Amino acid sequence: GCNPLAETGRSKLQNQRAVLNQQILRAVRMRAGAENLLRATTNNKVREQVLLELSFVNSDLQILKEELEGLNISVEVYQNAEETFSIPLVPLGLKETKEVDFTLPLKDFILEHYSEDSSEYEDEIADLMDLRQACRTPSRDEAGIEMLISYFLQLGYVENRFFPPTRHMGVLFTWYDSFTGVPVCQQNLLLEKASVLFNIGALYTQIGTRCNRQTQAGLENAVDAFQKAAGVLSYLKETFTHTPSYDMSPAMLNVLVKMMLAQARECVFEQIGLSGIRNEFFTLVKMTQEVAKVGEVYTLVNTAMNQEPVKENIPYSWSKLAQIKSDHYKALAHYFIATILCDHELQPGDDEDQQEKALSQLYDYTPDGLVVLAVLKDKVQRKQLGKAHLRSAIVYHEEALRVCGLCKKLRNIDVLQEVLTAAHKRSLLKYAQQETEDDFLSLIQAPDILPKTEHKIETIAPQFSKVKVKDFFHKLGPLTVFSAKQRWTAPRTICLHHKAGELGFSLKGGSPVQIYCLDPVCSAASAGLKEGDYIVSVRGMDCKWLGVNEVLEKLKGVREQPMEIEVISCQDTAASLHSKSATYSVGMQKTYSLICLVMDEDKIDQTKKAPLKLPFLSWGTKNRQKAASTLCLPSAVAGSSQIKKKLSPFTLLNTESSLY
Numbered sequence: 257g258c259n260p261l262a263e264t265g266r267s268k269l270q271n272q273r274a275v276l277n278q279q280i281l282r283a284v285r286m287r288a289g290a291e292n293l294l295r296a297t298t299n300n301k302v303r304e305q306v307l308l309e310l311s312f313v314n315s316d317l318q319i320l321k322e323e324l325e326g327l328n329i330s331v332e333v334y335q336n337a338e339e340t341f342s343i344p345l346v347p348l349g350l351k352e353t354k355e356v357d358f359t360l361p362l363k364d365f366i367l368e369h370y371s372e373d374s375s376e377y378e379d380e381i382a383d384l385m386d387l388r389q390a391c392r393t394p395s396r397d398e399a400g401i402e403m404l405i406s407y408f409l410q411l412g413y414v415e416n417r418f419f420p421p422t423r424h425m426g427v428l429f430t431w432y433d434s435f436t437g438v439p440v441c442q443q444n445l446l447l448e449k450a451s452v453l454f455n456i457g458a459l460y461t462q463i464g465t466r467c468n469r470q471t472q473a474g475l476e477n478a479v480d481a482f483q484k485a486a487g488v489l490s491y492l493k494e495t496f497t498h499t500p501s502y503d504m505s506p507a508m509l510n511v512l513v514k515m516m517l518a519q520a521r522e523c524v525f526e527q528i529g530l531s532g533i534r535n536e537f538f539t540l541v542k543m544t545q546e547v548a549k550v551g552e553v554y555t556l557v558n559t560a561m562n563q564e565p566v567k568e569n570i571p572y573s574w575s576k577l578a579q580i581k582s583d584h585y586k587a588l589a590h591y592f593i594a595t596i597l598c599d600h601e602l603q604p605g606d607d608e609d610q611q612e613k614a615l616s617q618l619y620d621y622t623p624d625g626l627v628v629l630a631v632l633k634d635k636v637q638r639k640q641l642g643k644a645h646l647r648s649a650i651v652y653h654e655e656a657l658r659v660c661g662l663c664k665k666l667r668n669i670d671v672l673q674e675v676l677t678a679a680h681k682r683s684l685l686k687y688a689q690q691e692t693e694d695d696f697l698s699l700i701q702a703p704d705i706l707p708k709t710e711h712k713i714e715t716i717a718p719q720f721s722k723v724k725v726k727d728f729f730h731k732l733g734p735l736t737v738f739s740a741k742q743r744w745t746a747p748r749t750i751c752l753h754h755k756a757g758e759l760g761f762s763l764k765g766g767s768p769v770q771i772y773c774l775d776p777v778c779s780a781a782s783a784g785l786k787e788g789d790y791i792v793s794v795r796g797m798d799c800k801w802l803g804v805n806e807v808l809e810k811l812k813g814v815r816e817q818p819m820e821i822e823v824i825s826c827q828d829t830a831a832s833l834h835s836k837s838a839t840y841s842v843g844m845q846k847t848y849s850l851i852c853l854v855m856d857e858d859k860i861d862q863t864k865k866a867p868l869k870l871p872f873l874s875w876g877t878k879n880r881q882k883a884a885s886t887l888c889l890p891s892a893v894a895g896s897s898q899i900k901k902k903l904s905p906f907t908l909l910n911t912e913s914s915l916y
Contacts, residue, residue, distance in 0.1 A: 274352050280320050280437035287313045324437050342526065343581060343675050345465045345478075345519050346574060348458035348485075348512070351451050351503070353392060354430040358385055361425045365418050370732055371746040371824075380728040384410065391452065396462050402723055404459065408452045409725040415445050417729050420740040434458070434503040435569050442500070450496040453488060454504055456718070460485035461516060464523075475527040480716070482520035486513045487715040502569045511560045511570065515578070517713055518553040522581070524711045525550050537600045541614045542710075544592040549707035551585035554578050573665040580656045580666070584676060587652035589705045590645040591683050593618060597642030598690055601635060608632065619703050639690060644702035646687040653680035733800035734767050737790065747792055747822040752811070753779045759811070761785065768792060768800045769807045771823070789823040796820075 290313060294306045362381050363374035391407045394400030419425055424443040431451040432439050440447065464481030468474035493509035502508060525546050533543055561567065561575040596615070612629045622628060631637045657676050660666050667673070732738050752759060760778025763769045771789040774781055792800055794810040802810075811819065 274432075276320060276324050277352050277432040277437045277439070280317065280324075281439050283313055283317050283320060284438060287317070320437065324435070341671065341675060341678075342469050343522075343584070343672055344669060345522070346515065346577065347461040347465045348454075349434050350394075350455050350458050351434050352432045353451065356385070356388065356427060356429060358427060361427050362418055365425065365740075366732075369420075369740065369743065370738065371744070372732070377729065377731070380731075384414065384728055391455070394455070394459055396459065396466060398463075400459055401456060401463075404452060404456045405718070405720055405723045406725050408449060408456070409720060409723060410728060411445060411449050411452065413725075413727040413729065413735065415449075416735055416739045416741075417727075417732060418740055419445050431501065433501050435508075435571065436502055438502075440501045446496065447499075447501075450492060450499055450504055451501075453492045453496070457485045457488035457492065457512075457516075460488060464516075464519065469523065469526055470530075472527065472530060475523050475530065478523045479520045479527070479713075482516045482523065483713065483716040484718070486516040486520070487717045489513050489516065490715045491718055505565075507563075507566050508569065511557070511566050513715065514553070514557050514560055515574075517715070518550075518557050518578075518581075520713050521550050521553050521709075522585075524709075524713065525585075528711075535595065535599060537596060537611060538614060540592050540596045540600075541618065544589050544596070544618060544705060545708035546711075547585050547592065548589040548705045549709045551582050551589060552707045554582035554585065558582055573663050576659055576663045576666060580659050580672075580676070583652045583656040583659070584679065586705075587649040587656065587679065587683065589707075590649035590652065590702060591679075591686065593705060594642045594645035594649065594686065597631070597638045597645065598686070601638070617708065618705055620706055621703055640700050641702070643687065643690050644700040646683060646690065648702040649683045650680070650687060653683055656680075731798075733792070737768060738800070743827040744824045745827060747824050748784055750780060750783045750785050750821050750823055752783075752819045752821060763791075763804045763807060765804070767803055769802070769804050785823060786825055789825050791821055791823055793822040794819070 287310065290306050290310050294303060294310070297303060297306070358381055359378075363377070366372055366374040366377055387403075387407050387410065391404055394404055426443065427445075428441055428443055429445070429448045429451075430439050430441045431447060434454070460481050464478045464485065467478035467481065469478060489509050490513050492504065493506050493513070496504070497506060499505060528546055529543065533539065558575060558578040561570050561578060567575075608629065611632055615632065616628045619628075622631075631641055653676065657680060660672060660676060727735065738744075760775035760780055762772040764772040768790045771785060771787060771791070774785060774787045791807060792798065794807065797810070799807055799810065811821075
């Protein structure tokens, strides 16, 4: 990871975000306490004081929200350092988190569940914590992406090793909402995985905005980065549902995916016009359709941003920027088609049919009394229709400038003002060149332009398999056998004696090997060996990862003298969800809220049966049957129970067997 104390523009923004998150947390706690007091008291004087305090807290929260919005729209910090004359792109800020200490919970679990000396795994636990700490400040490049993906994949191993479905581990994960700053705290590792995925997508957006948009390679990288960001966010939306955080809700993620694809589309248009736009009929037709497509996708983004419940949480300046871009690119489409009509008269050698076909594709309909071929041939009609498009372009440019002037945050972005003003002046100049005294005789309304593109923009799914990760806790044994879902007895020492050339059992499976076809009257069975036991060590040497042939080689020495082996047995456990849940979720009115769901078992009336509390981000039974990658909130139906089918670890073993 990057140096967290580095004085870069991006690190300063993240540090400011962390400070704001703490201030918002304090204000939210004050609000929650005041609301509880208001509900509890009946004294009118106290109620008046509490209401006054609530008004101050709400005002403070609104101010903090505006400051956080200012950080989210500080797009100039993330742009390329080179001088550019392009509208800024919007990146996502990284979610902030608190430090997590895995040491005691994991060491206790290793000792309790795996019956191993937990002190031997201190380095592995330290590596895991170091990796998590580094992921809080990833570098803004592919190395940073690879590190975040490595931690995400490592969490998969940790979840299977140490987080059983029957109880909580006591590790509290805290992540702050990227838009509201409200913390979400859970003992569920899936919150950690979902938040890391969000940061992977956010880092891709920062990489995309950093690309040099003045070069072909830079624009290609920007398009690729935004498509990958959309793919990660889409994967997050489809895989983790019912997340207790606004920024990771399905509705918000849907808007963010659309915004990233729109920015990729914008970069494609810039890529087409990078070498210059020739003032040629068919080139301008193509550019008109492409830029109209950009305006259309930004219109859809702006519409999505103004829908409930996203409208209350999306930064106001983001929705206004989407509206500005929609108007700006629509204006450019009208300007291009006006240039076609005003600068390109039909010449004797031109192909009338091709030009008529190309121009017809730009319109869904034509104004009354106008025919496309007639417009191409008639100089007056061409000029009238061209000026109508110029008027529409000027109207859209003026609307974009007006909206930009109304938004305080956008008004301070100099390059945005320069781009909008330059485009507006160009349209005004073009219109002035076409102006004549008889303009009042023609007031044709310019028709809408049909968008069309030859470049496909779609999400790129994350390729986690390209990042190779080694399980930190590899020494515990094969994950198919040694996982948190399966319980084992403590290792038992069995002394093997050679008798009549046989040991009285066979071995089967991969790693570790399993006792098979045990003779119940043999000496090993008398010493406590059971059918289905797993051999974990021979003569004090660990053999969890050894196959049948390797273990047989080690057992050959039993012919000369007795040999000690260690075995473990699987225990059947009834799966039941732990009743204690420590969850901080967000349900505050409009923008901010804090719901603390903490159950203290000691305070529950013993005569009452406490209902089972299911944590957020739990595996859904139906979705588990369909796809193991789908997460949803489990639904509790009265009078029904979820039946979990247990898989015996023996079913995962190979059929290979050998008799010693």
